[in-house]
Amino acid sequence: MSQKEKLVVIGNGMAGVNTVEHILKLAPNQFDITIFGSEPHPNYNRILLSYVLAGDSKVDDIVINSYEWYEEHGISLYTGETITEINSETKIVTSDKGTTISYDKLIISTGSNAFMLPLPGADKEGVIAYRTIQDCEYMMEAAKNYKKAVVIGGGLLGLEAARGFLNLGMKVDVVHICDSIMERQLDRTASKMLQEKLESQGMNFLLNKQTEKILGKDRVKGLKFSDGSKVDADLVVMAVGISPNVQLAVDAGIEVKRGIVVNDFLETSVKDIFSVGECAEHRGIGYGLVAPLFEQGAVLAKKIAGVDTNPYEGSVVYTKLKVSGVDVFSGGEFIDGDNTKAIKIEDEFSGIYKKVLVRENKIIGAVLFGDTSDGTRLMQMIRNETDITGYEKAAILKDPDENSGKGSSVADMSDDEIICGCNGVSKGTICSVIKEQGLTSVEEVKNCTTASRSCGGCKSLVSDLLEYTIGDEFDKSAQKETMCECTDLEKEEIVVQIKEKGLSHVREVMSVLDWKNEEGCSKCRPAINYYLGMVNPKQYQDDSTSRFVNERMHANIQKDGTYSVVPRMYGGVTNPADLKKIATVAEKYNVPKVKITGGQRIDLLGVKKEDLTNMWEELDMPSGYAYGKAVRTVKTCVGEEFCRFGTADSMGMGIQIEKRFERLNTPAKVKMAVSGCPRNCAESGIKDLGVVAIDGGWELYAGGNGGVKLRKGDLVATVKTEAEVIEYTEAYLQYYRETGVYGERTSEWVERLGVQHIQDILADEAKREELCGRMDTALSVLKDPWKEAVKSEKIQKDLYEVIEAK
Ligand SMILES: Cc1cc2nc3c(=O)[nH]c(=O)nc-3n(C[C@H](O)[C@H](O)[C@H](O)COP(=O)(O)OP(=O)(O)OC[C@H]3O[C@@H](n4cnc5c(N)ncnc54)[C@H](O)[C@@H]3O)c2cc1C
């Protein structure tokens, strides 16, 4: 039997995983792949962190490969685990958690660390770097309590962080040591224009300032500069550069200069050890942008898979600032010198500046401000060192208005011109995939070619190419929001087909409805499973293999691979007997952390997979569904039973609601709350459904969300009795179940359908009755998954048995 080679990757970031993606395409069955990542997340797009900080994306949106992707490709993933030793003699790596794995081939892709200036006071609370999801979350959290941020560093990263703070409602100063910002990418004219534009957005610049000290007791209070001046700060972000993460390689005796030294095939000085990404140094250069790292990855993948490849000979880089309303592009060389000449346009009225730098008649660089649409074309000319002898010089900087309509500039491009610089995808590749696979949307092109998957800057070019390739068909079909790239159908069409054709299995839906990918993907399979259950609650046999891992396991998987157990605690109310039971079980199974959740329940964290079913049995309490797209908690205040202000029994009402709807599957998680008076101590205003007692009745608030995108719920009905609260809640939840898109929270759903529409539905007695009838059917079939697992040896064996590795 042929044994697979063992490939271990240290670093679960952009370069390492991109290389693995290539390897999977080139040699899908050649390797047993293991990936280690210090961060507690699957592989995500670091470039897009600035969009998360600016509030334009959520953390989930920037995940490139979900946990399911690793599972599907048989990759063993260790997140939250750092490799601390490489033994190149025994070919074994060891992690901080004691995991040891042997390798045949090893890739080091450990990226960089954000560089922290060693200033006095740099260790104070509130002084951070900007590199990871964790940093981003810290900044977003801090913005809730503090008002004044200072960013040290006026480069790309610093400016994007500063823009994020403005969006988070903070005042922000950018401190920079030079007298012009982004001086490594922009000439003085562009830098000045950029500064003015950002100032008009509310950013304040302190240029020519050298920070001497960070002020404050425990927490930062301000900065002191070498000229004696000071500035106040509640939060300081250092965005002053990066240093390659090379210690591991140094300790292993691999040659390291500034980065890990690699040759043109990304080989290090030690046999079978390769390095790619920001941690690597190639021909004396370490790259800090994604496009070159992906170019390196493509070569490395071929090398490792044993496919012939040209060597990697270095990259020409370009930069784009990801700040809304500001278009800046810089590629290649940009500073005029004695032997350079420039072609320039400067239009102070429109705020447009374009400069192309030429040496010996060859284009060597460009800076664009205000209109960056020529960036990709110019970048190609820079890469090709295009000789412009014979060109009409002004035509090199065409005014976009002179182009003959949308899409015309892509028509002029040659097939090998790069459209997506981040992922190195050419016009020719995109056009042929569009034609061969009949693609009709940017999303599909993205999935088939990876173009526009990173910074997204080339989306409009991809869109132009679609228009150019398929003509009039484009606009019409691009409007359609298909469920995923496996199908051309929208959610509504799928639900209609399930009903009309009487479909009853996930695979049947995919085969009857002509799925393009017969296995489906992690987006469509859970959605189809949900829709089938929603349409036919009585007949449908849930397909657990089409569920995400948390739902399959009925426990939340945590970053270290352990699980959490959250027993249901109706309305947040408990009693001494249950508390004792929980304490006994926690003690017996050495639960490392016991926590009260925001939803008023007890979270037993750090549970081993093999202990889950025994704990559930001994707890003998229902599952709290803390892991599911389902009804989760109903938070309550103390209400009239104890509170001086309470006008109603909020605890009783909350318990009733939770008992009625527990285990109900919904398009996304549903959190509810009941408050005993308008003081609203249970925070009913930011719940998917919030119930508030008022004089003589109850108000129902819909679509509230306390998450990343805070949303206040809208009043959708006022009722008199407790029975009516239940009736309206039934109708509301069932309507959401039937019309919500899988994964869509009520906050998005209410906005999509409109508050008035929800109010009208709830006010219509006949509709309410129909919805409640269907809800009764849905509720009648629900079972407690913990009980089922405790009773079934098969479930225990299939899901919870741990097989020791030999
Ligand atoms: C906010 C921000 C915005 C950016 N914007 C852009 C942009 O617009 N355009 C662009 O081209 N680039 C941009 N970049 C840079 C780009 O993100 C990086 O160049 C790229 O992510 C580097 O990829 P990498 O795989 O080398 O490193 P990373 O993506 O950082 O991955 C390295 C991973 O290795 C892990 N690791 C390190 N040591 C160990 C260990 N011992 N064991 C296990 N795991 C380990 C780390 O936790 C990390 O997850 C931006 C970066 C940031 C921070």
Ligand code: SF4
């Ligand atoms: S919401 Fe009203 S009833 Fe409930 S605890 Fe607060 S003040 Fe008391």
